[in-house]
């Protein structure tokens with residue numbers, strides 16, 4: 430009898446510890462310390478090995494050599510041949526801990542058998558931590574000093590390169606990039622009120638991103654997440670950036686696509702950015718609530734995507750087909766500005782002194798994005814064969830390049846860079862050259878250049894990057910400044926469509 434009782438106790442203990450091990454390490458210690466990179470990996474492995482819907486892979490390494498893991502959740506046998514593929518990635522910024530914690534809660538749920546109805550028509554990819562080096566010392570940048578969320582074009586960091594390689598392999602239809610914003614800055618304290626939204630949600634804003642994607646994200650997904658968060662007692666806001674309202678304008682994020690939202694959106698992806706509230710210490714303060722805010726926002730989005738999986742798949746795939754079959758001749762925006770829509774923004778804030786709710790009327794509100802300069806989309810760009818940086822860049826992005834080509838009667842334009850002036854857009858300086866278009870020398874084009882058609886997934890990406898006057902151009906980015914030099918011909922030429 431004694432032996433039986435002991436055995437039972439042992440089994441019960443084993444059962445409990447097995448159950449416990451499927452809880453995230455941070456939850457087990459009551460959120461008094463976020464998960465270390467080592468714990469993220471070990472917990473992800475444990476979750477994956479305990480469930481037949483989960484599998485884990487190492488898709489790269491951080492600057493210091495820590496494995497970057499992705500966990501895939503999919504039904505063992507898919508009812509749906511083309512499931513909606515969703516990529517969630519957290520903690521590009523190491524001092525923003527709650528996204529990773531929410532991703533671990535989600536993994537824990539999936540390992541315990543929750544939310545498996547999602548897998549009827551979705552395949553989830555979860556990257557709980559993109560910047561383990563930064564996270565372990567609670568710093569924004571990676572170990573090489575790179576801000577990963579400004580590195581999605583040039584991709585100097587191994588972390589961003591690995592993420593985009595994973596994306597290119599799987600071609601996810603939806604991406605969710607999880608961050609935190611820092612409300613407790615001195616300027617806001619002096620202003621007298623803070624933003625204390627539990628979660629802000631941002632959507633693509635660059636007009637070169639498909640209209641259907643922008644409208645689906647903003648008009649359909651965003652209200653669903655807002656309603657769910659409110660019902661769970663969390664506050665929500667459509668993501669805004671800007672200084673305190675008396676010191677400058679308020680707008681909805683940036684138009685650039687070097688970040689984890691728009692870099693995917695410009696390739697036909699329904700892309701979101703989550704911005705949960707950070708703690709006053711930027712680390713552990715309020716971590717439990719911060720985590721659950723992000724977690725509930727994820728649950729709401731995934732439930733919404735599950736209910737709208739066919740539509741979301743179609744919107745992304747149509748956008749990609751349009752890019753792949755894009756013809757020359759239409760206009761593409763290369764310089765953009767944010768404009769007011771005539772209405773002030775009513776911004777609910779919290780008093781810095783008492784914490785009481787306070788409504789601030791923001792007059793300097795610029796919610797609209799409009800082009801200020803457009804170019805006609807060419808048929809192709811010609812990129813110098815002897816420029817190894819440009820050729821590596823094309824290779825890195827898997828951009829389609831034709832080595833052997835012939836140009837019979839299409840005009841070819843070369844830009845002379847007359848003078849380089851400075852411009853400030855989105856409160857950041859960039860170079861704005863004055864140019865004179867010329868007919869390019871036609872001999873030896875085939876010998877000296879490779880041909881890069883605009884009829885490809887990267888169509889809008891290419892125009893934005895290869896136009897010398899583009900405020901988002903490659904010439905504005907680290908390592909490619911040499912492309913713009915006064916008194917020279919811009920190295921990339923345009924093949925115009927035939928008249």
Ligand SMILES: [Zn+2]
Pocket residue numbers: 521522525578608609
């Ligand atoms: Zn961030």
